[in-house]
Amino acid sequence: MMLLSMMMSTLIFSAPQTFNSGAPSLSLYEEALAPAVAGRDMEAPALHLFPLQESKNPVPAVVVCPGGGYGGLATSHEGMEIARWLNGQGIAAFICQYRVDPYRHPIPLEDAQQALRVVRARAEEWNVDPERVGILGFSAGGHLVSTVSTHFDSGDPASEDIVKRQSSRPDFSVLIYPVISLLPPFGHVGSGKNLLGEDGSPELAESLQNDRNVTADTPPSFLVASTADTGVSAENSLVYYLALHRAGVPAEMHVYEPGPHGFGLGKNDPVLSTWPDLCIQWLRTRGILK
Numbered sequence: 634m635m636l637l638s639m640m641m642s643t644l645i646f647s648a649p650q651t652f653n654s655g656a657p658s659l660s661l662y663e664e665a666l667a668p669a670v671a672g673r674d675m676e677a678p679a680l681h682l683f684p685l686q687e688s689k690n691p692v693p694a695v696v697v698c699p700g701g702g703y704g705g706l707a708t709s710h711e712g713m714e715i716a717r718w719l720n721g722q723g724i725a726a727f728i729c730q731y732r733v734d735p736y737r738h739p740i741p742l743e744d745a746q747q748a749l750r751v752v753r754a755r756a757e758e759w760n761v762d763p764e765r766v767g768i769l770g771f772s773a774g775g776h777l778v779s780t781v782s783t784h785f786d787s788g789d790p791a792s793e794d795i796v797k798r799q800s801s802r803p804d805f806s807v808l809i810y811p812v813i814s815l816l817p818p819f820g821h822v823g824s825g826k827n828l829l830g831e832d833g834s835p836e837l838a839e840s841l842q843n844d845r846n847v848t849a850d851t852p853p854s855f856l857v858a859s860t861a862d863t864g865v866s867a868e869n870s871l872v873y874y875l876a877l878h879r880a881g882v883p884a885e886m887h888v889y890e891p892g893p894h895g896f897g898l899g900k901n902d903p904v905l906s907t908w909p910d911l912c913i914q915w916l917r918t919r920g921i922l923k
Contacts, residue, residue, distance in 0.1 A: 661748060685725045686759070693724050696766070697727065698729050699711040716728055747796070749803060750788065775808040779843035805853050847879075855916075857912075859893075874886040
């Protein structure tokens with residue numbers, strides 16, 4: 634088992650950090666309340682906007698966190714394709730271009746928290762229901778989602794900054810083949826090295842094993858994994874689901890037998906392509922998608 638874990642730790646799943654989504658985008662910080670600029674390349678941290686302005690009523694929103702082992706961002710099949718799929722389901726989407734290696738914890742966490750705050754702060758402008766703002770992540774982006782879901786605050790009501798007044802707690806979370814642990818025997822050690830550095834302490838990695846941080850306040854969660862995934866073991870999803878169950882948090886999990894790591898929406902696969910519909914049904918069951 635230790636050998637398998639070390640093999641998995643060499644898989645970083647890197648992708649270019651800079652991308653052009655073709656959608657309006659803005660800086661997460663300096664321009665958090667400024668007008669978005671259409672179709673430009675941006676360095677992280679940034680937010681790429683896929684709102685649904687044409688809807689008559691406010692819609693749910695999802696902040697999307699692509700994977701990439703905290704060493705890059707898989708911005709196509711775990712970013713833009715996901716945003717367009719969510720739009721097709723009546724959900725506003727916002728791709729979080731969070732900072733990765735050489736940036737260390739808690740920088741990615743702060744970027745994802747800021748993304749949630751910005752979406753809530755601009756909810757009226759973007760036709761979003763601020764009480765139905767969730768977060769979705771793949772692989773290491775799933776680790777980020779589980780970190781956001783277990784490390785959040787209600788905002789600073791005394792702040793003059795409307796963004797800082799917003800809660801960073803997601804109303805729901807979706808984790809697809811997520812990393813939950815950064816340590817052996819089943820955790821993704823490579824993500825841990827990128828997030829914490831070569832000299833990152835085992836104690837810090839232990840503190841980010843997020844199944845151990847679940848409480849009754851952790852948001853409801855939908856999880857997908859596959860037994861055949863040799864990049865990120867399905868045990869990550871299993872321990873997180875069990876922690877949610879024990880804490881009384883509503884959760885649903887689907888573990889497929891086939892499926893390599895990084896299958897995204899599972900396009901052209903008759904088995905893996907079923908998870909998006911299952912996720913939408915779960916959102917309806919939870920009353921998030923009406």
